[in-house]
Amino acid sequence: MTEIKASMAGSVWKLVAAEGDKVNDGDDVAILESMKMEIPIPSEASGTVKEIKVSEGDFVNEGDVIAIIE
């Protein structure tokens, strides 16, 4: 199980993956918006998205868990 965490504070602009999706290491799971820039959040493991912890528009802090990959 791998937790995918926000690399910086920002709001969740877009969720690219959904629960149940298969993702590869390096695929984007979500895109954050921080300081007027889109920040892709890639998966750090290959597997299935077990859980998405945030919704679009949510504010996240650096280190907050965005998704869990199994």
Added chain:
Amino acid sequence: MFKKVLIANRGEIAARVIRTCKQLGIATVAVYSEADQQAPYVSLADESYLIGKPRVNESYLNIEKIVSVAKQSGAEAIHPGYGLLSENTDFAKRIEDEGITFIGPRADVIAKMGDKIAARKEMKEAGVPIIPGTEEAVASTDEAKTVANSFGYPVMLKASAGGGGIGMQAVNNDEELEKAFEGNSKRAKAFFGNGSMFIEKLIENPRHIEIQVLADEHGNSVYLFERECSIQRRHQKVVEEAPSPVLSEKTREEMGESAMKAVQALQYTNAGTIEFLVDDEENYYFLEMNTRLQVEHPVTEEITGIDLVEQQLRVANGEKLKVKQKDLTIQGHAIEVRIYAEDPNTFYPSPGQLTKLRLPEGPGIRHELAVHGTSQITPFYDPMIAKLVVHGETREEAIERLTKAIHNYEIEGIKSNVTMLKRIITHEKFKEGETKTTFIQDYYLPTLTNH
């Protein structure tokens, strides 16, 4: 003169406008979001009002709220700064309707210059050189391909309502165009509510040189020479200087005269900037007009001795421009570097807690600040936290002063682009004036070992 002015902006530009207002004896009203309660500009103003939550659409873009604060505080005029509502036609109209003066051009001029296709048309008619390209928005990928082939690759795709580099992409062939067209159109629709795209010939390896203009309501106008702003990352400027290190006196005058044609055609008023792309042969092409104060306006102030904010206030107050073209001369050389809270390798922003800010002092050094030494840099706004401006008798002296200053610029707690700026301004190619829009890609990125 106005007795009280509201600044509908934040950060360093709010502080900048407040400074000139104070010198002119004008009372100032600041507005701020919950994220900016501790920002320096809030305490600099005579009055300040909390206008909402951190996100810009809940605070700095909330026209109703800003108008109500203006009325409540009795402000006679509103300075919009840059970005945010500065080029928002609805805002300009609305506050004029309320009997408050908008410190900027008329709403119809803002609207015209805000639509890239309309702006091109207007400039063409005025006799200002434009880049070969489509006169109308292009609807489909197929149509885009036909057009691109008619004046030859490479071409630039641009969102009609774009800004900040969003919806903009260079493509080299049919295949790249196909890929880029739909995606950029979609993004432009999402960001600006308008997905229409136009295509123009790509001017290869150009410089970005812009002309500052000032015009009053009585038909008087002047140009305050050029600023060269070619060094950019993510289509945003990083280093700006005045005058350009390369422009000939002849081209400088021609560009100034073109800018004056634009001003007359538009019956433009207040401060504005006409941006041009300039190629190696000094052919220049209209890029866009910014109908507001620019981030990099201080370099023009440094070489002309003119306070642009003061001129904006005077023009908005209906006064005649006192300065005449024949009296304007370039005095020395000025360079500005933008300090961004960002990773100098990836250009990703770096919000966080500032723990130290130590600023260099010395002759010819000017600071514009959005933060103080213990500011929290929030993720809600642009990552630019400060500007360092230097002036010298010559470009060499300005570079020398800037080099010393930037090496003594201390920021701790967050990542900043200071190391990047050091590498840029000490680079031989920068010293030679080889400041093209491809500078970062050609000369900075290769210095990063892990890139």
